[in-house]
Amino acid sequence: MSNGRFIALACLVGIALVAGSMFVTNEYYVFAAYFVLQYVVLATAWNILGGYVGYVNFGTTAFLAIGLYSAAALNKWLDLPIPVLILIAGVLCGGVGLAMGYLTIRLRGVYFTIATLALSVVVQTFITNWDYVGGSRGIYIMRPSEVLVFGSYVAYLFFLMTVLAVAAVVTARVIERSTFGFGLAAIRDDEIAAAASGVPVLRLKLVAAAVSGALMGMAGAPLPFYLTYVEPTSSFSLAYTVNSVAMPLVGGTTSWLGPVIGAVLLGTMQQAMTVLISSSVNLLVVGVLLVIFVIAAPNGILGLIRSMGGKKPDPETNPLAAMLAAEKRSSQ
Amino acid sequence: MTMIDADAAASDLLLDARGITKRFGGFVALNKIDLAVRPGERLGLIGPNGSGKSTLTNCLCGALQTDGGSISFAGRSIDRLSSYQRARLGLGRSFQLPRPFHSLSLLDNLRIPLVYAVNARGGTHLTEQQIRTRSTDLLGEFGLGGKLHRLPGDLTQVEMRKLELARAMATDPTLLVSDEALAGLSHSEVNEILALLLALNRRGVAVIFIEHIMRAVMAFSERLVVLVAGEKIADGAPKDVIADERVIGAYLGQ
Numbered sequence: 001m002s003n004g005r006f007i008a009l010a011c012l013v014g015i016a017l018v019a020g021s022m023f024v025t026n027e028y029y030v031f032a033a034y035f036v037l038q039y040v041v042l043a044t045a046w047n048i049l050g051g052y053v054g055y056v057n058f059g060t061t062a063f064l065a066i067g068l069y070s071a072a073a074l075n076k077w078l079d080l081p082i083p084v085l086i087l088i089a090g091v092l093c094g095g096v097g098l099a100m101g102y103l104t105i106r107l108r109g110v111y112f113t114i115a116t117l118a119l120s121v122v123v124q125t126f127i128t129n130w131d132y133v134g135g136s137r138g139i140y141i142m143r144p145s146e147v148l149v150f151g152s153y154v155a156y157l158f159f160l161m162t163v164l165a166v167a168a169v170v171t172a173r174v175i176e177r178s179t180f181g182f183g184l185a186a187i188r189d190d191e192i193a194a195a196a197s198g199v200p201v202l203r204l205k206l207v208a209a210a211v212s213g214a215l216m217g218m219a220g221a222p223l224p225f226y227l228t229y230v231e232p233t234s235s236f237s238l239a240y241t242v243n244s245v246a247m248p249l250v251g252g253t254t255s256w257l258g259p260v261i262g263a264v265l266l267g268t269m270q271q272a273m274t275v276l277i278s279s280s281v282n283l284l285v286v287g288v289l290l291v292i293f294v295i296a297a298p299n300g301i302l303g304l305i306r307s308m309g310g311k312k313p314d315p316e317t318n319p320l321a322a323m324l325a326a327e328k329r330s331s332q
Numbered sequence: 333m334t335m336i337d338a339d340a341a342a343s344d345l346l347l348d349a350r351g352i353t354k355r356f357g358g359f360v361a362l363n364k365i366d367l368a369v370r371p372g373e374r375l376g377l378i379g380p381n382g383s384g385k386s387t388l389t390n391c392l393c394g395a396l397q398t399d400g401g402s403i404s405f406a407g408r409s410i411d412r413l414s415s416y417q418r419a420r421l422g423l424g425r426s427f428q429l430p431r432p433f434h435s436l437s438l439l440d441n442l443r444i445p446l447v448y449a450v451n452a453r454g455g456t457h458l459t460e461q462q463i464r465t466r467s468t469d470l471l472g473e474f475g476l477g478g479k480l481h482r483l484p485g486d487l488t489q490v491e492m493r494k495l496e497l498a499r500a501m502a503t504d505p506t507l508l509v510s511d512e513a514l515a516g517l518s519h520s521e522v523n524e525i526l527a528l529l530l531a532l533n534r535r536g537v538a539v540i541f542i543e544h545i546m547r548a549v550m551a552f553s554e555r556l557v558v559l560v561a562g563e564k565i566a567d568g569a570p571k572d573v574i575a576d577e578r579v580i581g582a583y584l585g586q
Contacts, residue, residue, distance in 0.1 A: 189434050193499075196393060198503060
């Protein structure tokens with residue numbers, strides 16, 4: 001399918017989602033769907049660096065929270081419309097992604113992952129001590145008064161998140177099929193051989209880190225308006241990081257479709273469990289699924305489907321499994 | 333040769349590495365190695381295990397930073413260039429252990445250097461169609477024409493070596509550094525790969541041929557360089573070099 005057709009199709013799915021949400025009378029379902037779509041953006045964004053290049057980023061919360069708090073702070077200061085806040089968050093987090101990449105992406109495997117985890121801690125410490133956005137007490141957000149044609153404010157936010165999800169998926173798919181995407185795959189398979197084939201390894205990795213970070217930040221920008229109250233502990237919840245890693249791994253990391261499948265599946269399941277069982281059982285289930293998939297189906301659901309067709313299994317591309325295997329080799 | 337002659341000759345050189353030094357901690361892996369290659373030359377590089385052959389390859393191709401010396405290639409200094417920039421200039425390499433892009437088909441394995449080295453070089457710009465033709469032709473030449481859409485994991489060891497060479501050739505190099513392309517191959521497979529390398533050379537590609545199999549080295553090389561413990565101990569016509577006492581001593585043990 002050409003990129004043009006894919007974009008048209010993705011837009012149609014987006015329009016269908018928004019239109020469908022207007023017929024839903026119980027607003028909880030729209031609320032839940034918003035979270036699932038937010039995870040589509042986060043998982044897709046994570047996969048651009050984690051799946052396509054093989055760099056396991058544990059800093060999703062940092063990017064999400066920077067997007068979230070930049071929107072909260074700018075809203076308090078200037079009262080800008082949310083789409084503008086989303087764009088600003090994207091630019092800001094793209095920059096942070098680039099800087100983080102520049103400082104850490106020469107590190108390999110586990111070391112890179114630990115560095116990204118450290119980024120979350122640094123950002124959280126900063127936000128907790130930043131009085132303007134309430135510090136550890138948190139901040140209440142007054143939702144802007146104007147609501148275009150959507151009537152309910154939740155519907156407007158759902159629309160924005162749908163647009164972001166469509167944009168993220170289209171970005172991932174365009175990258176995947178592009179020369180840039182082929183370069184990333186070469187880097188994932190073998191950085192040294194990629195460089196010897198003329199691939200500017202560092203530059204490509206930095207662009208991937210920037211795009212990934214920007215999308216994560218954009219997903220965070222509408223969140224304060226959605227929750228109307230944000231504070232550091234829940235904004236830096238480990239759930240965002242764990243989910244954004246688990247969803248692509250469960251779905252499959254080599255294609256744009258993997259993170260979407262993972263996000264819809266795990267995201268929906270979590271929303272259902274929160275309502276039906278308890279919210280604390282969520283992460284446990286995700287953790288167990290992650291372990292099962294890394295061991296039993298390292299190429300995720302997509303890999304399972306392909307191998308069920310009787311074809312030879314694809315070469316293993318699970319970044320987490322690859323990282324652990326490399327660690328095992330180097331410690332022997 | 334007088335100094336003037338030497339300088340005049342130097343400008344004709346394709347690769348001119350002088351005083352290459354590489355240390356790993358206190359260990360001197362390469363000690364002031366001079367290495368020159370003329371356009372289209374077949375240079376054999378031999379030495380016992382651990383003598384610094386692969387380290388020298390890595391220094392020449394930019395995978396390792398040198399601790400001293402200078403390298404010029406095709407008339408320009410490449411000391412400050414990274415690996416990918418050297419590949420774009422026409423300095424190709426194949427790895428001792430094949431390092432294919434294992435999630436990409438054979439065609440796409442060759443597409444990477446065609447897009448990122450050849451097209452990034454400036455001048456010619458291959459279209460998608462030309463890239464496809466070029467990679468298909470190259471794989472055919474290396475006897476992999478029947479496996480264009482297969483993954484490297486499906487290949488035998490000798491086929492993997494061929495893919496490694498084909499991918500290095502796809503960068504369209506003027507100098508190919510072939511690091512032990514024959515290791516672990518059978519007699520007939522050695523001949524097969526050797527014939528491929530000779531065919532590449534006939535097209536004008538200079539080759540630095542790093543090898544342990546002496547039969548192949550003697551058959552291939554126009555000139556032979558011997559490294560022992562990071563020092564260059566001989567450089568000259570193959571038959572003279574292997575008669576050199578120090579070379580015999582290094583290989584048979586003093």
